[in-house]
Amino acid sequence: MQVTRGSENDHPRPEQIPHYPGPVTMENVQRIFCDCADFSTRTVILHNDPGRQVTLCYINGMVRGERVNDYLLRPMAQDPFLASVEMSKVFELLAGGTLYNLYMDRQSSLDDVAQDLTAGNCILFFPGQEEVLSFAVSTEEKRSIGESDNEPALKGARDSFVEGVRTNTSLVRRKLRTPDVKLREFIVGRHTRTPVDVVWIDGITPMETVEEVCRRIDQMDIDGVETTGSLEEYLVDRLTTPFPLMAYTQRPDRFCGALLEGRVGVLADGLPLGYILPGTLEQFFRTAQDKAFYWTMATALTMLRYCCMIVTLLLPALYIAIVTFHPEAIPVKLALSIAAAKQEVPFSTIFEVLIMLLAFEVLQEAGLRLPTPIGATVSILGGLVVGNAAVEAHIVSPAVLIVVAIAGIAGYTMPSQDFSGALRLWRFVLAVLASVGGLFGLACGIAALIHHLAGLESYGVPYLAPFTIGAGQGSGRPDLTRPPLPKMKWRGGVYGLRNRRNQK
Amino acid sequence: MKKRLIPLFMSLFLLTGCGDGSGLPFAREMGDMALLRTMGVDRGEDGGLLVTVSTGRRARGLQQEAEPPLLISAAGGSLSEACLTIQGQSDNYVFYGYVDQLLLGEELAKQGVEQILNYYARDLELSLGAQVWVVRGTARATLDANQEEGVEGQLSVLQTGSEIGAAGIARTAGELLSDLEEGSATFLPMLQTVDDGEAALVETGYVVFRGEKLVGVLEGELAKGVELLMSHAPAGVIQGELPARQDILQERQVHTAYHPVFQGDELVSVEIRCQVTADLTEFSDKLSNEQLELLRQKVEQREETRIRMALTALQGWDADCISLGRKLGINDPAHWNWLEEHWEDLFAQISFDVIVEATIRCTYGAI
Numbered sequence: 064m065q066v067t068r069g070s071e072n073d074h075p076r077p078e079q080i081p082h083y084p085g086p087v088t089m090e091n092v093q094r095i096f097c098d099c100a101d102f103s104t105r106t107v108i109l110h111n112d113p114g115r116q117v118t119l120c121y122i123n124g125m126v127r128g129e130r131v132n133d134y135l136l137r138p139m140a141q142d143p144f145l146a147s148v149e150m151s152k153v154f155e156l157l158a159g160g161t162l163y164n165l166y167m168d169r170q171s172s173l174d175d176v177a178q179d180l181t182a183g184n185c186i187l188f189f190p191g192q193e194e195v196l197s198f199a200v201s202t203e204e205k206r207s208i209g210e211s212d213n214e215p216a217l218k219g220a221r222d223s224f225v226e227g228v229r230t231n232t233s234l235v236r237r238k239l240r241t242p243d244v245k246l247r248e249f250i251v252g253r254h255t256r257t258p259v260d261v262v263w264i265d266g267i268t269p270m271e272t273v274e275e276v277c278r279r280i281d282q283m284d285i286d287g288v289e290t291t292g293s294l295e296e297y298l299v300d301r302l303t304t305p306f307p308l309m310a311y312t313q314r315p316d317r318f319c320g321a322l323l324e325g326r327v328g329v330l331a332d333g334l335p336l337g338y339i340l341p342g343t344l345e346q347f348f349r350t351a352q353d354k355a356f357y358w359t360m361a362t363a364l365t366m367l368r369y370c371c372m373i374v375t376l377l378l379p380a381l382y383i384a385i386v387t388f389h390p391e392a393i394p395v396k397l398a399l400s401i402a403a404a405k406q407e408v409p410f411s412t413i414f415e416v417l418i419m420l421l422a423f424e425v426l427q428e429a430g431l432r433l434p435t436p437i438g439a440t441v442s443i444l445g446g447l448v449v450g451n452a453a454v455e456a457h458i459v460s461p462a463v464l465i466v467v468a469i470a471g472i473a474g475y476t477m478p479s480q481d482f483s484g485a486l487r488l489w490r491f492v493l494a495v496l497a498s499v500g501g502l503f504g505l506a507c508g509i510a511a512l513i514h515h516l517a518g519l520e521s522y523g524v525p526y527l528a529p530f531t532i533g534a535g536q537g538s539g540r541p542d543l544t545r546p547p548l549p550k551m552k553w554r555g556g557v558y559g560l561r562n563r564r565n566q567k
Numbered sequence: 568m569k570k571r572l573i574p575l576f577m578s579l580f581l582l583t584g585c586g587d588g589s590g591l592p593f594a595r596e597m598g599d600m601a602l603l604r605t606m607g608v609d610r611g612e613d614g615g616l617l618v619t620v621s622t623g624r625r626a627r628g629l630q631q632e633a634e635p636p637l638l639i640s641a642a643g644g645s646l647s648e649a650c651l652t653i654q655g656q657s658d659n660y661v662f663y664g665y666v667d668q669l670l671l672g673e674e675l676a677k678q679g680v681e682q683i684l685n686y687y688a689r690d691l692e693l694s695l696g697a698q699v700w701v702v703r704g705t706a707r708a709t710l711d712a713n714q715e716e717g718v719e720g721q722l723s724v725l726q727t728g729s730e731i732g733a734a735g736i737a738r739t740a741g742e743l744l745s746d747l748e749e750g751s752a753t754f755l756p757m758l759q760t761v762d763d764g765e766a767a768l769v770e771t772g773y774v775v776f777r778g779e780k781l782v783g784v785l786e787g788e789l790a791k792g793v794e795l796l797m798s799h800a801p802a803g804v805i806q807g808e809l810p811a812r813q814d815i816l817q818e819r820q821v822h823t824a825y826h827p828v829f830q831g832d833e834l835v836s837v838e839i840r841c842q843v844t845a846d847l848t849e850f851s852d853k854l855s856n857e858q859l860e861l862l863r864q865k866v867e868q869r870e871e872t873r874i875r876m877a878l879t880a881l882q883g884w885d886a887d888c889i890s891l892g893r894k895l896g897i898n899d900p901a902h903w904n905w906l907e908e909h910w911e912d913l914f915a916q917i918s919f920d921v922i923v924e925a926t927i928r929c930t931y932g933a934i
Contacts, residue, residue, distance in 0.1 A: 388592040390600070391664030391692060398602060398665060403625070405598030412596060501592045 078253070078284070083173035087195055089118055089188050095177050101125075102180075107139050110146035115153065118188040121200075125183035130200040134164040135185060154189045158196055166199030178256060205230065206335075211313040214478070218355040223313040228258050228332035234315040235262060235330075235337075239322065243267075249280045251294075251331070255287030259294065262328035262337075269325065269559040272522050276327050276340055288331055294338065298329070300520050305488045307481035308521045309342040317351035325560040327522075341521035343528040345543075347482035348372070353545050361545040368476050369543065375474035376486050379416050380497035380505050382466045387412050388501030400462070407457040413498040415459050419467040420491060427471075524558055601637055601659040604719045606697075607706025608646070608683055609672035616675075616682075617642045618649035619707045620661070623719035636717040638710060646686040663692035668722045669699045669740060670706035671755070676774060676781040684744040695741035698726050701774045701781070703759040712766040721768045725756075732800045732819070735770045735790065750893065751911060752777045752886035754793065757784060770802075777886040785880060792877025795841055795870055796889045798823045805845065808865040809858060815849035816866065816927065827895045827902060828920070834902075834909070836918045837895065839878075843870055843925045859927060867923040874921050885915045 085091050089104070096102035101123040109115040119135065138161055139145065145153055145161065158169060170176050171194045176186055183201025208230070210216070211223035224231045232246060243265040251259045259280055263273050276298065283297050291311070299308040312318050313336050321339040322328055329338040339346065348368045353361040385392050386401060393401065408415065426445040430438040446468075453459045470490065477483035489512060496504035519526035545551075554565050607619040619640040624633040639656050643649030654661050669687070671680055687693045700722070702709045710718060728734030735756050746753035754773045761769050772786035773793055785793055791801040798821050805816040826838040845866060847854075854862070881888060892910035896903040 386597055387594045390595065390597055390662065391694075395604070395665045395667060398597065399623070402597045402600065402602055405596065408598060411594075413594075499591070501594075503591060 081172060081174045083177060085173055086193065087171060087173055087176055089120070091173055092120060092176060092180075092186070092188075095173065096122075096180070107136060109139050109153065110141065110143055112146045115146065115150060116190070117157075119185055120180065120188065121185040122180055122183070125181070125202060126185055126200045127202040130164070131185055134200065135162055135187070135198060138162050150191075154192050154194075154196075157187065157189070162196075162198065164198040164200060168197045169194045170197050171195075178250075181256065208234070213480070214312060214314050214317070214351060216314070216355075217352060219352060220314070220316045222315055224315060224318075224330070224335045224337055226333050226335050228260055228330050231315075231330045231335075231337065232260055232262070235319060235322075235328070238315055238319045239264070244322070247273075247277055249277070251280060251283050252285055252287035255289065255333075257288040257332050259288065259329065259331045262322065262330060264322050264325075267323070267325045267554070267560060267562050268327055269561060271559065272327050272341065275522055276329065280329070288333065291334055291336070294329065294331055294334070298338070298340070299342075300522065304515065304519055305485035306516065306519065306526070307342060307347065307479060307485065308519065308526065310339045310346040310479065311336045311481075312339065312351070313337075314351045320351065320354070321346075323565070324554045325562075341524040342526070343521065343524055344516070344526055344530070345528075347477065347479040350478045354548065358545050358547045365543065365545055368478070371473040371476040372486065375470045375477075375483075376490055376493065377505070377509075378466055378470040378473070379420055379490060380493035380508070382463070383413055383416050383494055384497040384501045384505050386462075387498070401460070404460040404462050408460045410458070412463070415463045416467065416494060417491075417498070419459060419463055420470075420494060423467055423471050424487065528558070595660060595662075599659055600662045601657050602662050602665050604665055605668040605670065605710065605717075605722065606663075606666050607670040607672070607702075607710050608675055609705040609707055610675040610678055611642045613642070615642055615644045616646055616649050617705075617707060618646060618653065619710050620653055620663075620666070621710050621717060621719065623717045635715055636719070638714055640707060646683060663690070664694075666693055667697045668719065669697045670709060670718075670758070671699065671701045672705040672707070673701060673703055673774075673781070674705070676701045676755075676776070679779040680743070680776070681747065681779040684740055684747070687740045688744060695739065695744060697740045698722065698737050699740050699743055699755055700725075700758045701755050702768075703757065703771065709758070709760050709768070712760045712762065713768070718768060725758075725768070725770065728802070732802065734802050735773070736794060736797055736799050746888075746890065747776070747779060750887065750890055752881075752884075752888040754785070754888040757786075775881065775884055775886050775888045777884060777888075782884045782886055783880065785877060788873050789877050789880050792873035792875070793881075793889065795821055795843070795874050796823055796839070796877060796891075801873075804848070805866060805869065808862055808869070812858075813849075813851055814847060814854070814862065816845040816862075817848045818843055818845045819928075820844040825891060825894045825898060827899050827906065829899075829902065832905070834906070834913060834917065836920050837891070838920045838922065839874065840922045840924070841870060841874060843867075843923060844928065845925065846928050854929070859929070863925045863927050866925040866927070870923045870925065871921050874923070875919070878919055878921075882915050882917075887911075887914045 083091070083095055093102075093104075099122070102120070103123050104118055104120045106116055106118050109117065117139065119131070121131070139157075142161055145156065148156065158167065168179070170179060170186070176195060176197070179197040180186060183199070184197045185200045187196040187198065189195070205227050206225045208222050208225055210221045214223075222234060224234065236244065241264070245263055245265050247261045249259045249261070251257050261273065261276050261280065279298050285293065285297070288294060295307075295309060296302060301308065310321075312321075315337075318328055318337040318339065327340045329340065348365060353365065356364070390398060405412070410418075422445075426442065429445070430442045432438075433441060450464055454461050454464055474483050474486055474490075477486065493505060493508040493512075496508035498504070500507065516527055517525070517531075525531050549566070552566055553563050554560055601622055603620045604623040605621040607621075609617040609619075611617040617640065619638065622637040624636055637657070639653050639661070641649045641652035641656060643652055650663070669683075671683065675683075684695075687695055687697065713721070725734050726737050729737035738753075738755050743753055743755065753776045755776070757771050757774045758768045759771045761767050772784055772790035774781050775783045775785060791803075794801045800818045800821045805818070807813060808816070821841065821843050823839060823841045826840070827834055828836045828838055843866065847862075887910070892906055892914065895910070896906045899906070
């Protein structure tokens with residue numbers, strides 16, 4: 064059947080609450096999980112008394128057998144007290160501690176029961192009771208905490224977030240041992256039912272930001288959180304920009320550092336990273352290592368990153384503009400060298416640069432999509448062999464190759480791949496503008512870029528916050544540099560903090 | 568949204584390239600351009616100008632051997648006309664943006680150079696930062712004589728040598744124009760082609776301009792006197808000052824200060840104090856303190872003679888090409904206006920008290 068826009072299958076998405084009406088009975092649960100081969104039930108006789116039976120149900124593969132055996136089945140089969148008391152009191156005994164499992168809930172709705180079963184809980188049905196007992200005995204098959212691939216630590220903690228949200232919150236708790244660390248959990252995705260946690264520090268973080276983040280997550284009505292974009296694109300203020308409006312990190316120490324600055328953290332089950340809100344430009348130039356290195360080195364490296372940002376963004380466009388439109392701006396010896404290299408190249412400088420930029424992107428994409436060993440081969444083949452052959456065959460001039468390579472390598476210094484991606488897009492835009500209007504076109508492009516960045520906001524904080532004073536409150540410290548830590552007495556980056564001072 | 572779109576569309580209009588008002592520069596490929604390095608200007612036979620331009624040695628690709636310079640020559644009633652003619656004679660687009668060496672023929676210098684400098688000041692591609700030399704004979708002949716290797720390398724070496732004290736004073740078109748605008752005289756280095764099997768350009772001294780015209784040439788000791796007056800260490804060495812010894816001195820630093828001496832409101836003389844620092848670079852035997860003192864005095868006498876000779880020549884031409892009047896005014900601001908008004912009349916007659924103070928730095932083992 065062809066579904067057309069505007070039919071009743073389209074908006075609004077119908078959702079029945081409760082999703083599964085009716086009393087919590089074994090029959091209803093079996094009806095919900097019909098056609099589910101992994102759904103299992105087990106009838107247990109309490110201490111060999113056939114008159115006293117309870118039913119366990121669970122989803123195979125989601126529960127850990129040893130826990131069910133030791134904490135649930137063994138006490139029920141062996142505890143003589145369960146056979147001696149009245150049947151009406153047995154339920155309370157099981158709920159009260161006869162069963163050893165730490166995590167236990169009483170559930171009285173089918174929705175909750177279904178949710179618990181899919182989460183790996185074991186449900187205990189007791190005859191004559193409207194409630195059931197839900198025991199968290201899920202398997203803990205998950206990746207162990209290891210070192211971050213994207214943000215390697217040279218000097219500092221080497222743990223990184225994993226896919227389990229509860230593990231991740233525990234990593235945060237281990238670093239921030241204050242009870243002021245607050246967690247609010249939301250279930251996102253009708254089908255994935257993904258736990259998403261909002262984390263902040265009470266007394267520092269502005270509650271308006273916390274409430275706004277919670278409101279946006281709460282309003283998310285999507286099928287599921289299957290990728291990082293599933294959260295990002297629902298939480299940012301503006302989608303019509305290539306620049307990332309929320310930073311992310313795999314490192315708990317950086318995540319906790321952001322919380323201490325007064326930002327809000329978001330952790331989602333299944334995503335081995337934590338988001339940091341609101342996002343401001345200077346976040347994407349900082350690394351977790353900045354506070355680990357001595358301040359002079361950290362400052363120099365930060366400045367270097369800013370310089371590299373300018374190089375990666377402007378160098379190809381500047382080359383086109385100067386070589387094609389304003390050659391008098393080039394020093395004589397460099398001009399003679401460029402002219403000599405261009406003698407036998409049949410293409411125009413503009414075409415050369417744009418094609419090389421495109422080839423660079425293709426190589427990078429090919430290297431990323433292939434398995435690591437083959438990816439490395441592609442880089443070597445593409446970068447060295449093809450590049451060298453292209454120069455020797457006079458298809459491109461060496462100067463263009465060098466310019467594109469320097470621009471590309473400078474882009475790799477960006478700690479944030481999202482930000483680096485945005486710079487790559489703008490690099491093309493500026494190169495095209497420089498091709499049309501030389502330095503005039505480039506200047507127009509830069510003006511447009513600054514206009515675009517100045518118009519961005521993240522949860523009420525200007526994206527260019529480190530460089531603006533329009534928000535009414537200075538950041539308290541210079542963001543282009545990293546002063547000695549004893550002199551960084553103010554939390555920076557976020558406005559409306561409840562406590563701006565971070566040390567005596 | 569509309570407010571945002573209006574400037575965008577205005578920008579797009581500018582980018583259309585329609586008409587001369589598009590505001591966009593023209594695209595040119597560097598590989599298709601003849602990048603000129605040197606321009607030579609002579610007075611033509613018909614009274615016009617003869618312009619010769621050279622690209623310097625050109626490389627066809629990075630690995631290829633360099634080709635001889637492209638040399639184009641054209642005559643015209645004016646520099647603009649000659650340059651346009653050159654544009655038409657070349658297969659490539661002739662780009663003047665890299666012309667940083669200007670050679671002026673001797674005959675042209677005698678008849679006036681202001682026309683050339685004005686063109687350099689006004690043309691979009693040419694720059695007043697170009698180094699200027701006057702060549703003995705014609706610029707065309709100089710460029711022709713060096714046709715195989717080009718003069719660009721030699722001129723670059725002279726320019727660099729001037730900065731490090733290994734060659735004479737280099738002047739730019741901007742400095743020349745500025746001198747002519749502010750005062751009445753200036754000077755330029757002079758070159759001559761020497762052909763000992765292979766043509767080479769050598770410095771022969773300085774030409775002095777009074778107004779825009781060449782009035783005289785300072786060579787040998789006179790040229791070194793001008794360099795001392797300009798606080799420029801003369802290139803070359805001093806040797807054989809002491810009898811029966813072959814000590815060699817090399818002057819490293821020179822600082823010359825000028826002070827006007829007034830009696831009442833009348834300028835009676837100008838004190839020139841020149842401090843010279845020389846290194847004893849070569850010596851046969853150790854020097855005694857007496858010998859060193861004698862050597863110092865000899866150097867002072869020699870430099871004083873050079874300065875006096877140069878000043879006498881300049882006074883003879885009534886050409887204050889070293890901007891002495893301006894320097895005196897700077898050192899005595901109270902008499903600035905007086906000097907500005909009377910200096911031109913006084914320069915030819917004023918007496919100079921020249922004081923040279925030499926310091927000889929001895930290298931290890933000299934004493």
